[in-house]
Amino acid sequence: MFIKKILLTGFAAAAMVTARAQITPMIFTIAADKIKAHIEPNMYGIFFEDINMAADGGVYAELVKNRSFEFNSPLAAWTERLKGGGKGSIEVVDRTAERPENAHIIKVNVNATTGYFGLSNEGFRGMGIKKDERYSFSVNARKPGTGPITMLIELHNAKGAVIGTGRLTPTATQWKKYAVKFTATATEDKASLYVWLKGTGAIDLDMISLFPEHTWKNRPAGLRADLVQKLADMKPGFLRFPGGCIVEGRDLANRYQWKKSIGDIDKRETIINRWNMEFKHRPTPDYYQTFGLGFMEYFMTAEDIGASPLPILNCGMACQFNTGQLVPVDQLDPYVQDALDLIEFANGGPDTKWGKLRTDLGHPKPFNLKMMGVGNEQWGEQYIERWKIFTKAIKDKYPYIKIISSVGPFAAGEEFTRLDKFFRAQHADILDEHYYQSPKWFFDNAKRYDNYDRNGPKIFAGEYAAQSVGGGSPENKNNWDCALSEAAFMTGLERNADVVHMASYAPLFAHVDAWQWRPDLIWFDNLRSYGSPSYYVQQLFSLNKGTDVVPLLQKGEMVSGKDGYYATASIDKGTNELIIKFVNSGATAQPVKFNIEGGKSYGKTATVITLRSADKAAENSLAAPTAISPVKSLINVDGKAVNVTVEPLTFKVIRLKAVGM
Numbered sequence: 001m002f003i004k005k006i007l008l009t010g011f012a013a014a015a016m017v018t019a020r021a022q023i024t025p026m027i028f029t030i031a032a033d034k035i036k037a038h039i040e041p042n043m044y045g046i047f048f049e050d051i052n053m054a055a056d057g058g059v060y061a062e063l064v065k066n067r068s069f070e071f072n073s074p075l076a077a078w079t080e081r082l083k084g085g086g087k088g089s090i091e092v093v094d095r096t097a098e099r100p101e102n103a104h105i106i107k108v109n110v111n112a113t114t115g116y117f118g119l120s121n122e123g124f125r126g127m128g129i130k131k132d133e134r135y136s137f138s139v140n141a142r143k144p145g146t147g148p149i150t151m152l153i154e155l156h157n158a159k160g161a162v163i164g165t166g167r168l169t170p171t172a173t174q175w176k177k178y179a180v181k182f183t184a185t186a187t188e189d190k191a192s193l194y195v196w197l198k199g200t201g202a203i204d205l206d207m208i209s210l211f212p213e214h215t216w217k218n219r220p221a222g223l224r225a226d227l228v229q230k231l232a233d234m235k236p237g238f239l240r241f242p243g244g245c246i247v248e249g250r251d252l253a254n255r256y257q258w259k260k261s262i263g264d265i266d267k268r269e270t271i272i273n274r275w276n277m278e279f280k281h282r283p284t285p286d287y288y289q290t291f292g293l294g295f296m297e298y299f300m301t302a303e304d305i306g307a308s309p310l311p312i313l314n315c316g317m318a319c320q321f322n323t324g325q326l327v328p329v330d331q332l333d334p335y336v337q338d339a340l341d342l343i344e345f346a347n348g349g350p351d352t353k354w355g356k357l358r359t360d361l362g363h364p365k366p367f368n369l370k371m372m373g374v375g376n377e378q379w380g381e382q383y384i385e386r387w388k389i390f391t392k393a394i395k396d397k398y399p400y401i402k403i404i405s406s407v408g409p410f411a412a413g414e415e416f417t418r419l420d421k422f423f424r425a426q427h428a429d430i431l432d433e434h435y436y437q438s439p440k441w442f443f444d445n446a447k448r449y450d451n452y453d454r455n456g457p458k459i460f461a462g463e464y465a466a467q468s469v470g471g472g473s474p475e476n477k478n479n480w481d482c483a484l485s486e487a488a489f490m491t492g493l494e495r496n497a498d499v500v501h502m503a504s505y506a507p508l509f510a511h512v513d514a515w516q517w518r519p520d521l522i523w524f525d526n527l528r529s530y531g532s533p534s535y536y537v538q539q540l541f542s543l544n545k546g547t548d549v550v551p552l553l554q555k556g557e558m559v560s561g562k563d564g565y566y567a568t569a570s571i572d573k574g575t576n577e578l579i580i581k582f583v584n585s586g587a588t589a590q591p592v593k594f595n596i597e598g599g600k601s602y603g604k605t606a607t608v609i610t611l612r613s614a615d616k617a618a619e620n621s622l623a624a625p626t627a628i629s630p631v632k633s634l635i636n637v638d639g640k641a642v643n644v645t646v647e648p649l650t651f652k653v654i655r656l657k658a659v660g661m
Contacts, residue, residue: 023591024591025591025592025593025643026554026563026565026590026591026592026593027554027592027593027595028552028553028554028559028567028592028593028594028595029551029552029553029554029594029595029596029597030550030551030552030553030569030578030580030594030595030596030597031550031551031553031597031598032550032569032571032578032596032597032598032600033550033597033598033599033600034550034551034598035548035549035550035571036495036498036548036549036550036551037495037496037497037498037548037549038497038498038547038548038549039494039497039545039546039547039548039549039570040237040497040501040502041237041547042236042237042238042307042308042502043237043493043494043497043500043501043502043503043545044234044236044237044502044503044504044538044541044542044545045236045237045238045239045240045307045308045310045502045503045504046231046234046236046238046239046240046307046504046505046508046521046538047239047240047241047244047462047463047504047505047506047507047508048239048240048241048242048243048298048508048509049241049242049243049244049245049246049506049507049508050242050243050244050246050273050275050289050293051243051244051246051275051507051510051516051517052275052507052509052510052511052514052515052516052517052518052520053124053284053287053509053510053511053514053515054507054508054509054510054511055289055292055293056124056273056287056288056289056290056292056293057124057125057511057514058124058224058227058509058511058524059223059224059227059228059293059509060223060224060290060292060293061211061212061215061221061222061223061224062209062210062211062221062290062292063123063124063127063128063135063193063210063211063212064077064121064123064193064208064209064210065077065121065122065123065124065286066078066121066286066288067121067207067208067209067290068102068104068206068207068208068266068270068290069092069104069105069106069206070102070103070104070269070270070288070290071270071286071288072272074092074104074106075090075092075106076286077121077122077123077286078119078120078121079119079120079122080117080118080119081116081117081118081119081120081194081196082115082116082117083115083116083117083118083196084114084115084116085112085114085115086110086111086112086114086115086116086117086118086196086197086198087111087112087117088108088109088110088111088112088117088118088197089108089109090106090107090108090109090119091106091107091108091109092104092105092106093105093106093107093204100269101260101267101268101269102206102207102266102267102269102270104206105204105205105206106204106205106206107202107203107204108197108202108203108204108205109201109202110149110197110198110199110200110201110202110203111200112197112198112199112200113198113199113200115198116152116196116197116198117196117197118152118194118195118196118197119194119195120156120192120193120194120195121192121193121195121208122192123191123192123193123526124511124514124526125190125511125513125514125526126158126188126189126190126191126192126526127155127188127190127191127192127193127210127526128188128189128191128525128526128527129155129157129163129164129184129186129187129188129189129191130184130187130212130527131184131185131186131187132183132184133183133184133212133213133214134181134182134183134184134212134213134214135155135164135181135182135183135184135210135211135212135213136179136180136181136209136210136211136212136213136220136221137153137166137168137179137180137181137182137193137209137210138177138178138179138180138207138208138209138210139151139168139170139177139178139179139195139205139206139207139208139209140175140176140177140178140205140206140207140266141170141172141175141176141178141203141204141205141206142170142172142173142174142175142176142203142204143170143171143172143173143201143202143203143204144173144202144204145201145202146201147199147200147201148169148171148199149169149170149197149198149199149200149201149203150167150168150169150197150198150199151167151168151169151170151178151195151196151197151198152165152166152167152194152195152196152197152198153165153166153167153168153180153182153193153194153195153196154193154194154196155184155188155191155192155193155194156191156192156193156194157186157188157190157191158188158190158191161186163184163185163186163188163191164182164183164184164185165182166180166181166182167180168180170203175204175206177207181213187527189525189526189527190526193208193210195208206266207265207266209221216228216229216301216304217304221265221292222297223293223297223301226524226528226529227509227522227524227529228301228304228305230522230529230531230535231301231305231508232304232305232306233539234535234538234539234542234543235305235306235542235543236305236306236307236504236542237307237308237502237542238302238307238308238309238310238502238504239298239301239302239305239307239308239309239310240310240312240373240462240504241298241302241309241310241311241312242256242258242261242295242298242311242312243256243312243376244312244376244463244506244507245274245275245319245321245376245377246273246274246275246289247312247313247314247375247376248274248314248317248318248319248320248322248375248376248377248378249274249314249318249319250274250278250318250319250322250323251318251322251323251325252314252316252318252325252327254271254272254274254318255314255318256314257314257338258294258295258311258313258338258342259338259341260291261291261294261295261296262294262295262296262345262357262361263357263361265292268290268291268292268294269291270288270289270290270291271288271289272287272288272289273287273288273289274319274322275287275516275517276288278516279472279474279516279517281474282474282515282516282517284514284516287514295311295342295345296358296361296363298311299346299363299367300363302367303367308368308370308371309346309367309369310371310372310373310404311342311369311372311373312372312373312375312376312404313335313338313339313342313372313373313374313375314335314338314375315335315374315375315378315383315386315387315390316329316332316335316386317375317378317382317383317386320377320378320379320380321409326382329385329386329389332386332389335390336389336390336393339372339374339390339393339394340393340394340397340398341353341354342354342369342372343369343372343394343397343398343401345357345358346358346366346367346368346369347366347367347368347369348366349366350364369401370400370401370402371401371402371403371404371429371430372394372401372402372403372404373403373404373405373406373432374386374387374390374391374394374403374404374405374406375387375405375406376406377406377408377409377434378406378408379406379407379408379409379415379416379418379419380415383406383419384419384422387405390403391403391428402429402430403428403429403430404429404430404431404432404460404462405419405423405428405429405430405431405432405457406419406432407419407420407423407431407432407433408434409434410434410435411433411434411435411437411445419431423457424453424456424457427457428457429457429458430457430458430459430460430501430502431457431458431459431460432460432462433459433460433461433462434461434462434463434464434506435461435463435464436463436464436465436467436471436472437464437466437467437471438466438467438468438470439466439468439481439482439484439485440485441466441485442466442485442486442488442489443485443488443489443561443566443585444561445489445492446488446489446491446492446560446561446566447492447558447560447561448489448492449492449493449496449499449500450492450495450496450558450560452496452499453499454498454499456499458499458500458501459499459500459501459502460500460501460502460503461493461500461502461503461504462502462503462504462506463504463505463506464486464489464503464504464505464506465482465486465505465506465507465519465520465521465534466481466482466483466485466486466519466534467482467519468481468482468519472517474518476518476519477518477519477617477619478518478519478520478523478532478533478534478619478620479533479616479617479618479619480533480613480615480616480617480618480619480628480649481616481617482519482533482534483532483533483534483536483537483611483628484533484537484583484585484616484649484651485585486505486534486537486538487537487540487541487566487581487583487611487651488561488566488583488585490503490537490541491559491560491566491567491568491581491583492560492566492568494541494545494549494568494570494581495549495558495560495568497549498549505521505534505538506521507520507521508520508521508522509521509522509523509524510522510523510524511523511524511525512524512525512622513525519532519534520532521534521535521538522535523620523621523622525622528622528625529625530620530621530622530625530626531620531625531629532619532620533611533613533618533619533620533628536611536628536629536630537611537651539630540581540609540611540630540651540653541581544579544581544609544653544655545570545579546570546571546572546577546579547570547571547572547573547574548570548571548573549568549569549570550569550570550571550578551569552567552568552569552580552594559582563586564584564585564586565582565583565584565585565586565590566582566583566585567580567581567582567583568580568581569581575657576657576658577655577656577657577658578596578600578602578655578656578658579653579654579655579656580594580642580652580653580654580655580656581651581652581653581654582646582651582652582654583650583651583652584646584647584648584649584650584652585649586648586649587648587649588648589645589646589647589648590645590646591643591644591645591646592643592644592645592646593641593642593643594641594642594644594654595640595641596640596641596642596656597640600658600659601639601640601658601659602637602639602640602656602657602658602659603637603656603657603658603659604636604637605634605635605636605637606634606635606636606637606642606654606655606656606657607632607633607634607654607655608632608633608634608635608644608652608653608654609630609631609632609652609653609654609655610630610631610632610633610647610650610651610652611628611629611630611631611650611651611652612628612647612649612650612651613627613628613649614648614649616649635654637656642654642656
C-alpha cells in the first residue's frame with residue numbers, strides 16, 4: 001500500500017507539473033524599433049480570371065446568355081415560344097462579310113394578330129431577379145417591312161408566373177437600339193426572360209440584353225455590385241487581369257486580345273471560353289466570353305477599389321498545356337505593339353492615339369499603369385527568346401514599367417530553376433511564382449523566402465491556394481485547414497517583404513452551379529455570395545499589413561513552424577500601431593507573451609481579431625456565409641507586454657496603439 005501511495009503521489013505531482021507547463025506562456029520578443037523590411041503598399045492584391053463563370057454569368061451583370069447569337073450554336077440558351085394562337089419562325093442570318101465581329105442576327109417572322117410568338121432565354125443557370133429592383137431591357141432591332149410589331153417583355157419565375165413586364169414598339173427600318181425599364185414584383189434565383197412579338201411581318205433582332213439598374217456604382221450595363229463590393233472590402237493593393245490561362249488561349253486564335261475588348265459592346269467579338277471543355281469532370285459547353293467585362297472595365301474597377309492595375313499580355317505563345325502554338329519570332333511585332341499600345345492607352349495623353357481613345361471612352365485621367373506581365377506560366381527557351389524581345393521594346397520606350405516575368409507553373413523543378421537562374425542573370429524586375437499545393441506544403445514552406453537573394457529580382461506570388469485533395473481536383477474543399485495553412489505561409493511572405501513584393505490567391509470567383517476549378521476565394525449564385533475562409537485570411541493580411549516588418553523572435557529564432565506556431569510583426573507608421581500576426585496550427589491552446597522592445601509606450605488595451613474553427617474540415621456556404629469569419633475583441637496590455645491565449649487551429653491579429661510619442 002505504501003509503495004502504491006508513493007506511486008500515486010508521484011503521478012499526481014507529475015500531473016501538476018504538466019498542468020503548470022501547459023499554462024506557462026510561451027515568450028516571444030518583438031524589436032519594434034528595428035525595421036527589418038519595408039512592406040510594399042500594394043503587397044496583397046487580387047487576381048481575376050474568367051474561370052468558374054466569373055465574368056459572364058458572374059461579376060458582369062448581364063442576365064441574358066448568348067445575347068448576340070454568337071455561340072457555336074447560334075440559338076443556344078434560346079427557345080421558341082407560342083402563346084394564345086400566335087405563330088412564327090426564327091431564322092439565323094449570317095452577316096460575316098458585313099460584321100465579322102458580330103456575325104449573326106436573327107430574323108423573326110411573326111404571324112400573331114391574335115396571341116404572341118416569341119422566344120425565351122434561360123440565363124446563366126437561371127436569372128437572379130430581386131423584388132422591387134428595376135431592370136433595363138434593350139435590343140438592337142430593325143423592321144424592314146410594313147405593319148406594326150409590338151414587343152412584350154416578361155420575366156418568369158421558375159414556376160412560370162410573370163414577375164415583371166415591359167413593352168416596346170420597334171419602328172425603324174435601319175438598326176436602332178430600343179430600351180425599356182420595368183420593376184420586378186418578386187425575387188427569384190432561377191428566372192427566365194420572355195420576348196413576345198405581336199403583329200404580322202418580319203423583324204431583325206440582335207443584342208438582346210437585360211441588366212439590373214443597380215450595378216456597381218450604378219453604371220449602366222455594369223458589374224454586379226455585391227461581388228465587386230467583396231473585392232473592395234479586401235482593400236487590395238493590385239488587380240491582376242485578365243488571367244491566367246485566358247491570356248494564352250488553347251490556341252492563339254482563342255487568346256485574349258485587349259483591343260477587341262474595348263469600345264462599343266456590340267463590336268466586341270464573342271469567343272469560346274478556354275475553360276469551356278478543359279476538364280472532363282466539369283464540361284461547360286455554354287461558357288463563352290462576350291468581353292462586356294473588358295480592359296476598360298478592368299482598369300476602372302481597379303481604380304474604383306484603390307488597386308494598381310496589373311495587366312498580363314500574351315507573348316506569342318498559346319497555353320503549353322494545350323496546343324503550345326507559337327508565333328514565329330519574325331512575326332511577333334503585332335504582339336509587341338499590343339503591349340506598347342496598352343501602355344499608351346493606360347497612360348497616354350489625349351494627343352496620343354490610344355490615350356485619345358481612353359479619353360473618348362469617358363476617362364481622360366490616365367490609369368497610372370506601372371507594371372505589366374509578359375506571358376502567363378510560360379517556360380522553356382521559346383519563352384526566354386520572346387521575353388527578351390518584349391522586354392527590350394517595353395523598356396526602350398517606357399523604362400519605368402516593371403516587367404512581371406513567369407517562372408513557369410510550378411514551385412520547383414528543372415524549368416523553374418532554369419528560368420529563375422536566367423532572370424536573375426538578366427536582373428529582371430519581378431518573378432511570378434505559382435503554387436497549388438497541399439496544406440502541408442504551405443505549412444512547411446513558410447521559410448521559403450528566408451534565404452532568397454535580397455538583392456535579386458523581387459517575387460510576385462501570383463497564384464496560390466492550398467489544395468485539400470490535389471491540384472485541380474473537383475473534390476478540393478475551401479476548408480479551414482487550407483485557409484490556416486495559407487495564413488501560416490503568408491507570415492513567411494510578410495516576414496520577407498524585402499523579397500516578396502506582391503501576392504494574390506487564385507482563382508477569385510466561382511459560380512456554385514457552374515464551376516470548373518476549386519478551391520476559390522469567393523462563391524456565388526445568381527443572387528447571393530460569400531467569402532471562403534481563405535477570403536478572410538487574405539482580407540486580414542491586406543487590412544493589417546502595416547508599413548514595415550520588425551523582428552518577432554522566440555529565443556533568437558524566427559517563428560516559422562516550430563511547435564506549430566507561425567508569426568510576423570509589423571509597424572504601421574501611418575496609424576502609429578504595432579501589428580502582430582500569429583498562427584497556432586496545433587491541437588491545443590497556447591498562452592503566449594509578447595515582450596515589446598523599443599522606445600515607444602502603448603495604450604492599455606489592444607484590439608484582437610480572431611479567425612478560427614475547431615474543425616479543420618469546416619467551410620463557409622451560402623446557408624452559413626460567415627461560419628468562419630473574423631471576431632473582434634479587446635485585451636489588456638501590461639506596459640510593454642501582451643499576454644493572450646491563442647486557441648488551437650487559430651489565426652490572430654493583434655493591434656496595439658503607441659501613445660505618448
